[in-house]
Amino acid sequence: MVMAEITHTPSFSETFLTNLYKVENGERFRTCLQCGSCSGVCPFGYLMDYPPGRMIAGLRADEFDLVMNTDTVWMCVSCYACAQICPSKIPITAALMTRTKEELVLAGNVPSELQNALENSQRYGNPLGESPRKRADWATGIQPQITILGRDRRPVDVLWFVGDYPSYHPRVQLVAKSLAKILNALGINFGILGPEENSDGDTQRLAGERGLFEMLAEKNGRIFSRYQFKKIITSDPHAYNALKNEYPALGISYPVQHYTQFLVEYFDQLKPMLTKEISAVVTYHDPCYLGRANGVFDEPRMLLEAIPGIKLVEMAHNHGSSLCCGGGGGGMWLDGFQWEKAHARLSEWRVHEAVATGANILAVACPYEPPRFEDAIKMIQPAGQVVVKDIIELLAEAIG
Amino acid sequence: MNIIVPVKLVPDLVEELSIDASGTNLDTAWLRLIINEFDDHAIEQSILLKERTGAHVTVLSTNVEGVDDLLFTAAAKGADRLIKFNGDFDSGVNNHALARAMANILKDLNPDLILTGVQANNDLDGSIGPLLAEYLGMPYVGYVSGVNVLGNIVSVRKEYPGGLIGEMEVTLPAVLGIQAAEQPPRYVAISKVRQMMKTINIDEQDLTGLDTLGGPIVKRLFQPEASGRAMMLSENAEEAARQMVAIFKELGTL
Numbered sequence: 001m002v003m004a005e006i007t008h009t010p011s012f013s014e015t016f017l018t019n020l021y022k023v024e025n026g027e028r029f030r031t032c033l034q035c036g037s038c039s040g041v042c043p044f045g046y047l048m049d050y051p052p053g054r055m056i057a058g059l060r061a062d063e064f065d066l067v068m069n070t071d072t073v074w075m076c077v078s079c080y081a082c083a084q085i086c087p088s089k090i091p092i093t094a095a096l097m098t099r100t101k102e103e104l105v106l107a108g109n110v111p112s113e114l115q116n117a118l119e120n121s122q123r124y125g126n127p128l129g130e131s132p133r134k135r136a137d138w139a140t141g142i143q144p145q146i147t148i149l150g151r152d153r154r155p156v157d158v159l160w161f162v163g164d165y166p167s168y169h170p171r172v173q174l175v176a177k178s179l180a181k182i183l184n185a186l187g188i189n190f191g192i193l194g195p196e197e198n199s200d201g202d203t204q205r206l207a208g209e210r211g212l213f214e215m216l217a218e219k220n221g222r223i224f225s226r227y228q229f230k231k232i233i234t235s236d237p238h239a240y241n242a243l244k245n246e247y248p249a250l251g252i253s254y255p256v257q258h259y260t261q262f263l264v265e266y267f268d269q270l271k272p273m274l275t276k277e278i279s280a281v282v283t284y285h286d287p288c289y290l291g292r293a294n295g296v297f298d299e300p301r302m303l304l305e306a307i308p309g310i311k312l313v314e315m316a317h318n319h320g321s322s323l324c325c326g327g328g329g330g331g332m333w334l335d336g337f338q339w340e341k342a343h344a345r346l347s348e349w350r351v352h353e354a355v356a357t358g359a360n361i362l363a364v365a366c367p368y369e370p371p372r373f374e375d376a377i378k379m380i381q382p383a384g385q386v387v388v389k390d391i392i393e394l395l396a397e398a399i400g
Numbered sequence: 401m402n403i404i405v406p407v408k409l410v411p412d413l414v415e416e417l418s419i420d421a422s423g424t425n426l427d428t429a430w431l432r433l434i435i436n437e438f439d440d441h442a443i444e445q446s447i448l449l450k451e452r453t454g455a456h457v458t459v460l461s462t463n464v465e466g467v468d469d470l471l472f473t474a475a476a477k478g479a480d481r482l483i484k485f486n487g488d489f490d491s492g493v494n495n496h497a498l499a500r501a502m503a504n505i506l507k508d509l510n511p512d513l514i515l516t517g518v519q520a521n522n523d524l525d526g527s528i529g530p531l532l533a534e535y536l537g538m539p540y541v542g543y544v545s546g547v548n549v550l551g552n553i554v555s556v557r558k559e560y561p562g563g564l565i566g567e568m569e570v571t572l573p574a575v576l577g578i579q580a581a582e583q584p585p586r587y588v589a590i591s592k593v594r595q596m597m598k599t600i601n602i603d604e605q606d607l608t609g610l611d612t613l614g615g616p617i618v619k620r621l622f623q624p625e626a627s628g629r630a631m632m633l634s635e636n637a638e639e640a641a642r643q644m645v646a647i648f649k650e651l652g653t654l
Contacts, residue, residue, distance in 0.1 A: 108586045115587040122590060123434070124414065131414045133430070211591030 013064035016099070020059075023095040031088040032056045038082035038092055043324055043346050044075035044338070045082075052082045052092050055100065073100050074111055075341060078206040078329025079288040084320060093206075097329070101208025110208075117333035118209050121216065125198035126164040127333060136194035138166070138173040142180050147191035155228035156191040158183075158262075159254075161243065163236035164199050165367035171374065172367045178396035179235055179259055185273060185399055186266050190233075196223045200234075202242035202289075207330030214250065217242070221252035231255040233262045235392060237289035237366045238328070244294065258290055259392060260299040260365055267306070274398040277309035282394075283359035284312065285350060285373075286322035287366035300365050303391055307398045310361075315353040323350050327368030347376035355383045362388045401455035401549065403446045404511040405479070406502060406532070407439035409466055410522050417623075424618040425492065433466045438517025444581035445547055446515050447478040453549050456480050458509060462489050462498075468602060469593075475600045476592040482600060485607035494615025495523060499531035501609045506536060511573055513554065518542050518577035525616050529577035539570050542577030 010018070020026045032053075039051030049070040050058055058067045067073070082092040090096075104110065110118070120129035139146040147156060160183070166176035183190050201216035224232075232254050234240050243256040263270060282304055290296045297319050304312055317323045324331075326346030331338060339345065351373055354362045362373055370388050377383040411417060411426060412434035420427040446457045459474040460483035461467050471482040485502070487493075506514065514536075519527045533540035546557035550569070558566045559579050570576075626632060633640040648654040 105587070105589050106592065108588065110587045112584060115584075118587060129414065133415065209589060211589050211594060215590055 011062055013059050013062045016064055017059045020095050020099060023091060025091045026095055028088050028090040029056065032090055033088060035087060037085045041081045041085045043079065044342060047342055048072040048075055052096060055096060068103060073097065074334055075338060076329050077324045077326055077331040077346065079324035080292045084292055098206055098208065102210055105208035111334060111337045113336055114207060114330050114333050118204060118212060121199050121204050122212055126168060127199060128164060128168050130168045133195050135167045135197055136192060138176055139180065142177065144184055146180055148194035149191045149227045150194060150196050156189050157230050158188055158190040159229035159232045160190050160192050161232050161234040161239050162192050162197060163234060163239045163367060166235055169371060171370050175235060175367060175370065175390040175392060178392045181396045182392060186269060193223055200239035200242040202238040202246065203328065203330060203332060206328065217247055217250050217252060221250065224252065224254060231257065233257050233259050235259050235367060237287045241289040241293055258296055260303055261296060264299045264302055271306050274307050276398050276400040278307055278394060278398055279309040280361045281311045281313055281359045282361040282363050283315050283354050283357045284363045285369065286319055287369065288324050288328055290365055291322050292320055300391055303395060304363055307394055313357045313359055315357055317353060325350060325369050325372045327372055332368055345376060347372040348379055351376040351380050351383050354386055360385055360387065362386055363391050363394065364388060365391050401453055401512045402510055403449060403455045403457045403513045403515060404506060404509055405442050405446045405457065405459045406516050407443060407459060407461050408436055408520060409433035409464055409470060410436045410520050419621050424621050433464060435470050436517045436520040438519055438578060440585045441581040442515040442517050442578040443474050443477065444585040445578050448582055449547060449549060450478055458483060460485065462487065464489050471602055472593050472596045473588060475596040476588040477586060482602045484602050484604055486604055487607035487610055493610055494525050494612065495528045495531055496525055496614030497610045497612065499528050499535055501607045503532060503535035505605060513572060514575040515578050518579045527577060529575050533575040538573050538575050540575045541568065541570055543579045544576045545580040546582050547576060
């Protein structure tokens with residue numbers, strides 16, 4: 001008897017899982033114990049139809065289409081808490097959550113708020129929808145004048161990748177101005193790209209728009225290659241993460257530092273300049289993409305403790321267990337969507353923790369945070385006296 | 401069903417507009433172009449109709465900077481055929497001439513339905529939809545926010561001032577001026593647009609017979625000018641806030 005060959009078309013779950021195995025450390029998805037730690041630690045896991053652990057169970061049960069039919073993966077803020085706590089070290093954030101969002105984006109299933117940010121990024125090179133020509137307007141009037149590489153045509157030691165929010169957001173422009181002040185005070189030979197700079201694209205990537213990320217990275221890569229500099233610094237942990245961990249795979253490879261790492265190298269020169277006392281109790285919020293994702297915990301604290309008068313205290317969640325401000329993974333552009341689902345803001349939870357420490361300054365090191373936390377403070381009665389400051393703003397204040 | 405969607409790129413207001421030396425035209429040195437918002441809705445409506453009826457959708461536009469991206473994006477959304485018109489568009493084209501020239505080409509495409517944005521921010525001589533309908537001898541309905549195909553007629557929802565909606569039936573072929581698609585224009589992933597760049601061709605056709613007949617003659621183009629009746633507040637936010645509080649107090653609202 002001749003038996004017909006059994007043909008098998010792989011299901012969506014099978015194809016998806018096979019592709020996950022191909023991601024760096026993706027084989028570890030086979031080792032999931034279903035312990036549920038990821039779902040438990042996820043700040044929004046409690047209201048996801050399929051928190052990370054159940055997503056993996058859904059894949060194994062060949063029922064991932066059920067996961068794709070819900071929109072609660074858009075609650076994921078790509079904060080790496082799940083990946084960090086996983087005993088099997090499964091790349092949950094980098095692979096599972098991001099790939100799921102990519103599938104949703106490919107299917108055109110994108111919340112409209114997010115759609116605007118993605119379209120703006122594509123069209124103007126920044127998610128805020130601002131004119132690319134005005135990208136360096138924040139620097140107008142700063143003395144000594146900030147070098148814009150395309151205009152001034154001279155080699156620099158340090159290329160400062162300013163990023164979207166420090167370039168355009170009125171609150172975060174103050175952070176950019178403070179960094180300019182410190183770099184000038186230290187006599188650093190630095191420059192910026194100005195209108196030629198594009199969004200680093202990392203948050204768009206983590207929101208599932210891989211193609212957009214690649215387009216933005218390629219644009220930045222082309223511009224980088226035109227100029228002479230020795231290293232890149234940035235005040236944006238998302239840009240830092242992209243330049244350090246994602247751009248090299250696209251052939252764009254430069255030494256990069258977050259400004260906190262860079263300034264620690266100048267610590268002996270900087271410390272004696274910090275003469276003005278700031279009498280305050282300060283608590284520091286570790287940004288996900290500086291701390292948990294990239295292991296930079298000590299430099300920010302070292303800089304804060306160098307400021308005379310500052311007493312540093314820690315929140316309940318600190319270092320690797322820091323709570324996300326809610327801006328990552330597209331959360332920055334999903335405020336309304338996430339509010340509808342959660343009726344809570346991660347930034348407000350974090351401000352509650354800051355208030356509990358008795359601190360009067362909440363120090364940050366990521367451009368998403370000043371506006372997010374300042375908005376949260378307006379919503380929380382006892383937080384009225386807490387002030388949000390980027391570390392660089394405190395340093396700029398302390399040099400007088 | 402054969403749907404044709406003529407769309408155009410218009411000045412993007414993200415950049416401040418400036419007037420050129422002649423004083424009658426926009427300075428194009430810093431001008432960015434963006435798809436006319438209403439045309440974007442016309443494309444979306446055509447794709448929705450394609451999904452419901454299996455229609456064939458052709459999107460066409462004039463060959464100006466950015467047109468390829470516009471057309472490939474339309475293809476990624478589901479458009480079947482892309483056409484760009486070559487011609488002299490540098491000094492701007494009036495809609496009367498454009499409609500006359502396009503009508504000849506559109507006839508050969510045998511459209512059942514022509515969807516276009518109901519208006520654009522640079523329509524100086526009226527919107528193109530009714531002009532096209534006139535030259536093609538087709539009926540026209542504008543301010544449409546919903547289309548349903550019923551054999552050789554379409555049922556359309558037309559918006560009127562005051563929040564009124566009218567429903568009417570139009571015999572095909574017809575031209576519709578789209579105010580809003582039934583859902584907001586969809587997002588397409590960049591990777592899909594890039595894929596289209598590799599797999600679909602843009603047909604090119606010459607648009608001849610463009611003249612100035614019927615169009616407006618611009619004598620002077622100028623920025624809004626402050627008149628004596630307006631009080632300009634300070635550009636300094638704090639100062640402006642103080643001024644506003646003083647005004648509100650004076651008016652008795654505070």
